[in-house]
Amino acid sequence: MNIKWILVSALLAISSGVQAAERIKDMASIAGVRNNQLVGYGLVVGLSGTGDRTRFTGQSLRSFLGEMGVSLPPGIDPKSRNIAAVSIHADLPPFASPGQTIDITVSSLGDANSLRGGSLLMTPLRGIDGQIYAVAQGNLVVGGFGAEARDGSRITVNVPSAGRIPNGATVERTVNNAFNVGDTITLNLHQPDFTTASRLAEAINQNLGTGTARTIDAGSVTVFAPRDPNQRVPFLSMIENLEVSPGEAAARVVVNSRSGTVVIGQNVRVSPAAVTHGSLSVTIAASPEVSQPGAFSPGETVITPNYDIEITEEASRMFVFNPGVTLDEIVRAVNQVGAAPGDLVAILEALKQVGALRADLVII
Secondary structure, three states: OOOEEEEOOOHHHHHHOOOOOEEHHHHEEEOOOOOEEEEEEEEEEOOOOOOOOOHHHHHHHHHHHHHOOOOOOOOOOOOOOOOEEEEEEEEEOOOOOOOOEEEEEEEEOOOOOOOOOOEEEEEEEEOOOOOEEEEEEEEOEOOOEEEEOOOOOEEEEOOOOEEEEEEEEEEOOOOOOOOOOOOEEEEEEOOOOHHHHHHHHHHHHHHHOOOOEEEOOOOEEEEEOOOOHHHHHHHHHHHHOOEEOOOOOOOEEEEEOOOOEEEEOOOOEEOOEEEEEOOEEEEEEEOOEEEOOOOOOOOOOEEEOOEEEEEEEOOOEEEEEOOOEOHHHHHHHHHHOOOOHHHHHHHHHHHHHOOOEEOEEEEO
C-alpha cells in the first residue's frame, strides 16, 4: 500500500517562510451570532409501499386525520405502507427573517425501506425553548435507492431512508442575538492562538484607532463598536475585511493508519537520529498428501497435510536525520526506504519516544 503524502501549507509559504495574510472574516466569528438548531416530527406520504408499519406511525396518522375532520372507528389501526414517520432537523442561520426559507433534512424513524418519492406534510419546527421558528413541507429529494427480489436478495445504494428538501421550511420567528447589545462585540478565533489574537487586535487598532480592540485571551478579542445599528454594520464591514497574518500553527503530524494518509505540518522538525527499517515475511503453504491403499485391501484412504513454512527478511535500511531537518527531507527519507503505513507509524512513534520528533503525533 503506497503512502499518500499531503503537505500542509502552500509551496510558496514553505519556501519563503512567510505566512499568507487572511481576512478577519475568515478567521473569526462574532460571539452570539450563530446558527440555531431546529427539530420536528412529521409524516411523509405518497410512498410506493416502502413506508413503515410501526404503531406510533398509525397513531400519528389517526391524529392527523382527526385534525382534518376524519374520524376512524375505535380499535382500527390505520396501517399503511405508503406513509412513514420522520424526524426533521434544520439549522436556522443568524439574522433569518420571517418569510425566508431554509433547507431541511428528513430521516425515517420507523422501519421504512425508502422515502423516495414521498412528500412531507406540514410540520412545525421547534427550537430548544419549545417555540415554533419554522414550518416545513415539500417533496423529498432522496439520493439513495434500493431493490429487493422475492428470494430475499436485495441491494441498496447510499441511504434511501433519509433525504433533503431544499428551501423546504419557511421561517416564522426571528431569533434574538447579541449583535446590537452593548458597547462592545467579541471576535472569537476559529483556531485560538496568542500570536494571531495579538496581531488581530493590533491590525484593528492601526486602522480604526488605538484602544478600539483589546485581547481577552488566545481565542477572543473585544472591539468597541457604535451602538447605532446603522453605524455598527459598516463598522464591522471594515473590520471583517482587514487582513491579518495568522501565527504559525503548532507542529503536528497526523497519521491515518487505515488509509495510509499522512499530514505533516510545515513546522515539523526532527532532531539528529538514525533509523533502521526492514521487514519480515512469513509464508505458510499447505500441500496435502494422499495415501491410497492397494486394490481390494481393507485399508482406507488417508489424507496427510504437509505444511511448508518460508521466512524471508528484507535487508534493513538505515537513514540519518540531520539537525534541523525540514519537511521535504522527512518526506524524501521515508519514501526512499519504501515504508508502508504501518512501518511509518512505528518510525514516528519511535522518534517521539526518543524525543527526536519535535511535533505532536496524532494517529487516527
